[in-house]
Amino acid sequence: xxxxxxxxxxxxxxxxxxxxxxxxxxxxxxxxxxxxxxxxxxxxxxxxxxxxxxxxxxxxxxxxxxxx
Numbered sequence: 001x002x003x004x005x006x007x008x009x010x011x012x013x014x015x016x017x018x019x020x021x022x023x024x025x026x027x028x029x030x031x032x033x034x035x036x037x038x039x040x041x042x043x044x045x046x047x048x049x050x051x052x053x054x055x056x057x058x059x060x061x062x063x064x065x066x067x068x
Contacts, residue, residue, distance in 0.1 A: 004042040024058045
């Protein structure tokens with residue numbers, strides 16, 4: 001599953017929109033996230049790892065790397 005699809009699924013599970021997530025990210029980071037910038041990053045696959053951690057945190061998830 002692509003990150004875009006996974007993140008969109010998690011957003012839907014929390015009954016949020018990408019617009020609301022972008023607003024939450026702006027409030028948390030002070031950076032100018034918008035619907036357009038966030039959907040662009042999702043479509044291009046250019047989310048940074050830091051942004052992915054922020055999204056996970058805002059959606060009440062935790063990312064972790066587990067050794068094989």
